[in-house]
Amino acid sequence: xxxxxxxxxxxxxxxxxxxxxxxxxxxxxxxxxxxxxxxxxxxxxxxxxxxxxxxxxxxxxxxxxxxxxxxxxxxxxxxxxxxxxxxxxxxxxxxxxxxxxxxxxxxxxxxxxxxxxxxxxxxxxxxxxxxxxxxxxxxxxxxxxxxxxxxxxxxxxxxxxxxxxxxxxxxxxxxxxxxxxxxxxxxxxxxxxxxxxxxxxxxxxxxxxxxxxxxxxxxxxxxxx
Ligand SMILES: Cc1cc2nc3c(=O)[nH]c(=O)nc-3n(C[C@H](O)[C@H](O)[C@H](O)COP(=O)(O)O)c2cc1C
Numbered sequence: 001x002x003x004x005x006x007x008x009x010x011x012x013x014x015x016x017x018x019x020x021x022x023x024x025x026x027x028x029x030x031x032x033x034x035x036x037x038x039x040x041x042x043x044x045x046x047x048x049x050x051x052x053x054x055x056x057x058x059x060x061x062x063x064x065x066x067x068x069x070x071x072x073x074x075x076x077x078x079x080x081x082x083x084x085x086x087x088x089x090x091x092x093x094x095x096x097x098x099x100x101x102x103x104x105x106x107x108x109x110x111x112x113x114x115x116x117x118x119x120x121x122x123x124x125x126x127x128x129x130x131x132x133x134x135x136x137x138x139x140x141x142x143x144x145x146x147x148x149x150x151x152x153x154x155x156x157x158x159x160x161x162x163x164x165x166x167x168x169x170x171x172x173x174x175x176x177x178x179x180x181x182x183x184x185x186x187x188x189x190x191x192x193x194x195x196x197x198x199x200x201x202x203x204x205x206x207x208x209x210x211x212x213x214x215x216x217x218x219x220x221x222x223x224x225x
Contacts, residue, residue, distance in 0.1 A: 001026065001047050001109075003075075003078050003080065004024070004026065004047075006078070007024060007071070007074075007075065008024050010071060010074055011023075011024055011049070011071070014067045014070065014071070018053075018063050018067050019053065019054065019057065019063075020051075020052070020053040020060075020063055020064065020067060021052050021053050021054075021097075021100060022049055022050065022051055022052065022053075022067070022068075022071070023049065023050040023052065024047075024049060025047065025048050025049070025050060025094070026046070026047055027046045027047070028046065028047070028048040028050075028093070028094075028105070028107075029045070029046050030090075030093045031048075031089045031090045031091065031093040031094065031105075032045060032089050032090075032107075033090070045107045045108075045109050046109065047107070047108050047109060048085075048105045048106060048107045048108065049068070049071060049105060049106040049108070050094055050102055050105055051064045051068050051102070051103050051104050051105060051106060052064075052096065052100050052101060052102040052103060053100060053101065053103075054099060054100060054101075055099055055100060055101040056099065058209075059208050059209045060101060060103065061103055061185075061187035061188050061190075061191065062187050062188075062190055062191040062194070062208045062209055062210065062212070063191060063208050064103045064104070064188055064191060065187065065188035065189060065190060065191020065192040065193075065194075065195075066191035066192070066194055066195045066208055067191075067195075068084070068106055068188075068191070068192070069157070069158075069191065069192040069195040069196065070195055071106065072084070072106060072158075073195075073199075075108050079110075079111070080108050080109065080110065080111070081108060081109055081110070081111040082106055082107070082108040083106070083107050083108075084104060084105075084106055084158060084160070084188070085104060085105050085106070085107055086104045086160055086184065086185050086188070089105060103188065104185070104188065128162060129155050129156065129164065130155070130164045132148070132151040132152060132154070132155050135151060135154070135155075135164070135166070135167050135168060136151060136167070136168050136169075136170065137167055137168070137169045137170070137171070138169070138170040138171065139170070139171045139172065140170070143170055144170075146200075146201040146202065146203065147168065147170060147175065147201070149200045149201055149202070150168070150196075150197035150198070150200040150201035151168055151197065151200070152200055153196040153197060153199050153200025153201075154166065154168070154193045154196045154197050154200065156196065157189075157192050157193050157195075157196040158192060159185075159189040159192065159193075160183065160184070160185035160186075160188065160189055161183075163183065163186075163189065164189075165179050165180060165182075165186060165189060166178070166179045166189055166190045166193035166194075167179070167180075168197070174213065174214075175213070175214035176211050176212065176213050176214065177190065177193060177194055177197065177206060177211075177212060177214075178190075178210055178211050179193075179210060181210070187210060190210060191208065194206040194208065194212065203216060204216045204217060205217060
């Protein structure tokens with residue numbers, strides 16, 4: 001993979017700031033040997049990121065979603081195809097330190113030139129997404145412009161089984177984001193949505209936990225491009 005060096009550098013920077021232990025696996029095909037070989041619109045999946053960290057970190061899943069999506073967006077900018085994969089791989093293939101949990105993996109690879117335009121068009125369309133009005137809970141009709149922009153960016157965020165559950169609350173002038181816990185990957189979806197919101201809002205950052213509060217401080221420093 002020609003971008004390996006760059007991706008490894010981003011991972012090192014993210015592991016440093018987040019306390020996660022994301023691992024680059026150049027050929028993880030063994031974990032997928034019994035299942036379909038293609039994800040979404042790209043094929044011959046071999047490279048993947050193991051999204052893991054300390055089992056003792058109570059916000060591990062939110063962090064995995066947040067920082068994993070940062071990597072997904074950066075790899076997308078490089079022209080790579082990516083997919084979050086929560087199920088259907090054999091995690092016994094990977095050896096893990098005893099005190100760590102593997103939450104899920106992100107597979108990535110080159111997109112065939114013949115379908116590249118199709119992929120870009122379908123991404124831009126942001127199909128089958130809920131309207132943002134149903135995902136904002138507010139005690140006032142006067143919602144700040146940056147909140148609307150943040151939620152427009154959340155609208156295009158991926159989520160497990162396309163559930164799109166994270167909700168933005170704007171009450172007493174305080175902004176928080178929550179997700180109802182019902183399915184295995186809800187907290188991953190929350191972390192992903194938080195990252196998208198920050199990008200759309202162009203300022204501030206969330207506390208990385210369920211119900212985490214928004215602070216109007218400069219964005220936390222993530223990997224430099
Ligand atoms: C936490 C998480 C886990 C996912 N797991 C899988 C998976 O196991 N297999 C798969 O094909 N897609 C998986 N996806 C991709 C979602 O199905 C996809 O993002 C969602 O349906 C929206 O599709 P779109 O982004 O192409 O519009 C996962 C996405 C997330 C965020």
